[in-house]
Amino acid sequence: MDNNAAPEPFSPGESQASRAAQKAAWRQQLIDQRQRMDDRIWRSEQLQRVMRVWLISRPDAVIGAYWPIKGEFDPLPALFRWQEAGREEDAKGAARHRRIGLPVVNKVDKTLTFYTWYPGCPMEEDAYGIPKPKDTEIIQPTLLFVPCVGYAPGGYRLGYGGGFYDRTLAALRPKPFTVGLGFTDGFLPDLEPEPHDVPLDAILNDNGVVWPLT
Template identity: 45%
Template sequence: MHELAPDCGGKHNGSDVWLDVQRWRKAERKRLLASRLLRPQAHRQNSSDAIAKQLDLDIKQFAGKVIGSYWPIRGEPDLRNWGIEVAERGGRIALPVVIEKGQPLEYRIWTPGDPLERGVWNILVPTRRAAVQPDVVIAPLVGFDPQNYRLGYGGGYFDRTLASMTEKPRTIGVGYADSELSTIYPQPHDIPMDAIVTS
């Protein structure tokens, strides 16, 4: 990435540059994930609680809203207890489900106590239900930059899903504050979050 300076500005084009970006993102993803997994469980829980409080301030009104959340994996902030509180305040939690590789995610309503099954990558997902359109999408991130671009796991599922939605939901990336990068070298398919919430 020595040829791609953070101050280049804008989105980069060209297959050679994109290959460089892909290699750099893969290396940064590996580094950030390794660092994240070294965090003590108590630290992760404190961060998760702080993120939940910030989400309350950002979203404010939950009654009648569908909040697209996620089931945590690989040291991600754990918002499951917060999701239960959202349901108690009249909101509804929807969890993402991979239906097919390379296709948008499908969000399904999950109520505490509902059965879950193992989905792609062994992630727990709601059993077969009708898909819903979230009013707010909370996307876990591996890294992020000051322009609110999110570095994920590399599958492109969240960007593909947001691009396919008929009505744009409010999008909030959540992660750890020390995962900030000067840039993720955004490409034309990358969609910035409306907000990033970290701790």
Template identity: 40%
Template sequence: MDDDDKPASLASPACFLHEVDPAYAGLPDPDAPRDWPQVNRWRKAERDRLIAARLAVPAETRAAFGASIAEQVLAEIGAAAGLVVSGYWPFRGEPDLRPLLQNLAGSGARTALPVVIAKGQPLEFHAWRPGDPLERGVWNIPIPAAHAPVIPDIVLAPVVGYDPACYRLGYGGGFFDRTLAALPRRPRVIGVGYSGARCATIHPQPHDIAMDVIVTENGVVRPYASTTRVLT
């Protein structure tokens, strides 16, 4: 099972609402997937498409996008001294924010990386500063060699895809949603990705948790206020 649950049903529309563009009304497209098996297949296909698309972008272009994203993330965080900020190690063409972590550590923040403990379990966040020893974790992604769990104030979450409500399409393991639900206090979650990863909707499920904002090379996406969940 991926990070989604059985979708809820949709109530009858208000008078004339059926005549409004579904995307404008916050409703799914009539041809959109309506049940979990369809959503699951759609998410897998969309995930594969988006990852292939970002890997096809030249490395120097992705580097420029990453620099723009880092600058905007820094502005979103503001004064970082004393905060615990969890970043990530870039994987499969994700924006490389390691220079940002170094910048934050130099300004007095405590930085960390996420660590997969076991399948189906929440992530842990372990303290790490650029230059500290690393070891290989799941999928050979580097993780801190020292076991020093922390509770982050801010989590930088890479997205495979995202929608206007700031719901995140990830890799399908459900780690981030599970982790956010389990933390003793809710950190501010800043999704990061490329503008080309935008979807009309990711067909969010009952336990999907929206990011507070999504930062792309083209600007900051803030969730619209009217409808925060598109039911499928």
């Protein structure tokens, strides 16, 4: 398979099983492609800038994110700068203390709980081998940055297939504003949503805001 080739589209009349197989193929192709990116540093710097500019107009004080795996974009440097800017505003009495949370999987109901993260905080591996904050405070984000393996028109996301974010967002009240993060190569124009899919509120990539359309 050519890792730089466009993913094959769905065919008319496909069964649920064949659609699942197509999604699995897309995932593998996009993850392999992402892990072999020659211009990762440049693309990451561009997306860091997009995030920082986008966050300027947001009122949130508690943001959930993720620890990057499998070549994902790392949102934490931009969020740390967002947090530091909040501390500078706090000193002037103009802003609330800003907090960042990373997800921890609940083994029983397969949902995510967000624990406070800060640079240098104690970390340990979860059941999936992903670093998570150790013994920090549970927080509920009003804004949630979500990693995208792929993304599609209408704000739809292709994830890893575990359904963790879908279950978490169905349970959280109030529901946080959701923002997908991914590289330009993750765009899937032929990904069609299924009945249970809920679109993201926004999607950012290294070119800028790709959803909602303006």
